[in-house]
Amino acid sequence: MDALTIHEAAETTGWSPRMLRYVERVGLVEPARSASGYRLYGPAELQRLRTLRELLAGYDIGLSDVAFARRLREEAGLRRDTEAWLEAEAERPDEVPAADWLRFEQEKHQRLLAAVAAT
Amino acid sequence: MDALTIHEAAETTGWSPRMLRYVERVGLVEPARSASGYRLYGPAELQRLRTLRELLAGYDIGLSDVAFARRLREEAGLRRDTEAWLEAEAERPDEVPAADWLRFEQEKHQRLLAAVAAT
DNA sequence: CGAACCTTGACACAACTGTGTCAGGGTTCG
DNA sequence: CGAACCCTGACACAGTTGTGTCAAGGTTCG
Numbered sequence: 001m002d003a004l005t006i007h008e009a010a011e012t013t014g015w016s017p018r019m020l021r022y023v024e025r026v027g028l029v030e031p032a033r034s035a036s037g038y039r040l041y042g043p044a045e046l047q048r049l050r051t052l053r054e055l056l057a058g059y060d061i062g063l064s065d066v067a068f069a070r071r072l073r074e075e076a077g078l079r080r081d082t083e084a085w086l087e088a089e090a091e092r093p094d095e096v097p098a099a100d101w102l103r104f105e106q107e108k109h110q111r112l113l114a115a116v117a118a119t
Numbered sequence: 120m121d122a123l124t125i126h127e128a129a130e131t132t133g134w135s136p137r138m139l140r141y142v143e144r145v146g147l148v149e150p151a152r153s154a155s156g157y158r159l160y161g162p163a164e165l166q167r168l169r170t171l172r173e174l175l176a177g178y179d180i181g182l183s184d185v186a187f188a189r190r191l192r193e194e195a196g197l198r199r200d201t202e203a204w205l206e207a208e209a210e211r212p213d214e215v216p217a218a219d220w221l222r223f224e225q226e227k228h229q230r231l232l233a234a235v236a237a238t
Numbered sequence: 239c240g241a242a243c244c245t246t247g248a249c250a251c252a253a254c255t256g257t258g259t260c261a262g263g264g265t266t267c268g
Numbered sequence: 269c270g271a272a273c274c275c276t277g278a279c280a281c282a283g284t285t286g287t288g289t290c291a292a293g294g295t296t297c298g
Contacts, residue, residue, distance in 0.1 A: 005273075005274070016257075016258080019256075021275095022255090022257080034274095036266090037276095039274080048204070051207075052204060055201065059190075059197045061187070061190075062255070062256080066201065068187055068188070069187070072188060081177065082185065085171060085174055085185070086192055088167060088170075089189075135287075137286095137289085155244080155295055155296090156245060157243090157244055158244085181286080183284080183285065
């Protein structure tokens with residue numbers, strides 16, 4: 001009984017009904033349905049919609065960004081390869097002389113081992 | 120001496136010169152410049168461009184996704200809030216009775232503590 | 239010097255994201 | 269029953285991403 005229809009949910013979350021349908025299609029907040037197909041937003045969905053709004057506005061990101069973040073957390077391969085690519089960028093503190101390249105890699109591995117051993 | 124111009128780099132990486140400039144503008148691979156302003160792609164940039172191509176094609180993602188992943192790794196607040204939002208979705212193994220909500224939270228915290236203690 | 243390459247800037251276009259609005263047709267409830 | 273609401277589908281439009289291409293002007297090098 002504590003489930004709101006789409007217009008009511010829109011009212012209390014700040015989204016428009018149109019956008020609630022869109023958010024659903026993107027797969028971020030999928031409300032239950034009544035027997036006749038009406039969307040039913042429960043307390044959990046309402047809260048998620050509110051925090052989602054804050055998240056998007058707070059960092060100026062889009063629904064597709066959040067969707068991608070979810071892929072990152074769910075697909076291990078994607079996360080691994082993306083991290084690896086970004087890591088290659090971060091690990092070069094700006095133009096290491098070519099000859100130091102190998103040593104740099106080795107030191108990185110040693111740092112990793114040390115970090116693990118320290119736990 | 121081992122730096123390629125934009126057309127040569129395009130040739131060996133599979134990108135078009137146009138796209139190399141675009142990738143640069145997005146901020147993912149920024150080559151050095153010669154005195155007269157020509158882009159100079161060294162071995163490191165060439166490798167990054169090749170792996171970037173594989174990454175995008177392999178998971179059907181875009182440059183903006185990789186750029187967002189970088190924001191995630193660099194902005195702690197963004198990462199924290201995004202993770203928190205996604206976590207809320209994951210932690211509900213499908214319709215927990217309303218009364219179990221609090222217990223669920225507590226168990227999550229205990230799981231976290233247990234995981235830390237186990238190291 | 240002149241061909242071949244580089245630079246930036248702009249026009250163009252498809253596809254996707256984000257929103258609004260309207261149409262045709264079912265549902266709810268006083 | 270009828271007003272008020274819901275549903276899906278579609279037309280529209282602005283902004284972003286991804287690419288190509290062309291123009292005007294500098295650089296390189298045989």
